[in-house]
Amino acid sequence: MKMARQNKDGWQYHLNQREASCLRSLLQQFPITANVPARISRTDADPKTVEREKLLNESLAEHRKELKKQAANLLGAGKFKRGESGCLLTLNPEEREILLQILNDIRIGSWHVLGEPEELDPETSPQTVKDLVFYNLMNLAGYFEAAFLHAFSSDPYPGHD
Amino acid sequence: MPSVLEPITIPKRTDKKETRSKGQFAPTYYVVCWNDPVNLMVYVTHVFMKLFGWERQKAEKHMMEVHEKGKSVLVREGAEKAEFYVHQLQNYKLQATMEPAE
Numbered sequence: 001m002k003m004a005r006q007n008k009d010g011w012q013y014h015l016n017q018r019e020a021s022c023l024r025s026l027l028q029q030f031p032i033t034a035n036v037p038a039r040i041s042r043t044d045a046d047p048k049t050v051e052r053e054k055l056l057n058e059s060l061a062e063h064r065k066e067l068k069k070q071a072a073n074l075l076g077a078g079k080f081k082r083g084e085s086g087c088l089l090t091l092n093p094e095e096r097e098i099l100l101q102i103l104n105d106i107r108i109g110s111w112h113v114l115g116e117p118e119e120l121d122p123e124t125s126p127q128t129v130k131d132l133v134f135y136n137l138m139n140l141a142g143y144f145e146a147a148f149l150h151a152f153s154s155d156p157y158p159g160h161d
Numbered sequence: 162m163p164s165v166l167e168p169i170t171i172p173k174r175t176d177k178k179e180t181r182s183k184g185q186f187a188p189t190y191y192v193v194c195w196n197d198p199v200n201l202m203v204y205v206t207h208v209f210m211k212l213f214g215w216e217r218q219k220a221e222k223h224m225m226e227v228h229e230k231g232k233s234v235l236v237r238e239g240a241e242k243a244e245f246y247v248h249q250l251q252n253y254k255l256q257a258t259m260e261p262a263e
Contacts, residue, residue: 138199145204
């Protein structure tokens with residue numbers, strides 16, 4: 001995967017057919033987990049903290065609903081255009097941030113299902129078929145995050161074209 | 162008889178001194194990002210640059226602090242703005258909280 005073009009309106013990425021198929025599949029599966037309660041503070045005992053935490057979790061739930069809609073938009077006509085040697089994905093700045101958030105939600109959600117392991121070594125982490133599925137989802141989402149960000153910064157991304 | 166203007170008395174200027182005690186100031190909060198083993202370093206750097214408008218060098222410094230020390234204080238703000246930043250950071254799935262600064 002690499003950046004094919006960049007202008008003031010956004011970016012165009014070139015993906016081979018396999019990458020495009022994997023990315024589309026990931027987007028179709030979002031969200032892969034239910035909402036996980038988030039904390040707003042680790043030390044604050046202020047009564048306002050309870051209310052703030054409630055607001056945070058409501059806001060995060062709303063945001064995920066919006067991401068779900070945006071995931072459908074990204075899968076819609078016109079975003080992935082087939083070319084001779086793969087696929088062109090065109091993103092404006094807002095869409096790119098949304099895509100990164102969706103991918104990271106999948107990555108973090110998979111990690112959560114795996115029991116939030118400290119060790120992400122493939123030799124030790126997956127214990128069951130289910131674990132293996134979520135381990136692969138986590139890694140695939142991470143692959144695309146890194147690829148998009150490296151492509152954006154124009155840094156070489158070894159081993160991928 | 163010519164009229165005599167009353168002299169205008171200009172009130173003596175006095176600089177207002179802050180009289181509020183320390184406890185009366187609106188509380189401020191540190192926005193803290195905590196380490197986890199799953200968020201990619203390049204992603205964390207990107208989020209810091211995006212949300213705070215930082216240069217890459219500053220964003221990477223905070224990212225490395227999270228990675229090596231377990232947490233980094235990103236900004237110090239009033240409650241409302243600190244809460245806003247925590248919401249934004251958590252939308253990106255970073256482990257961020259607001260902690261009382263005092």
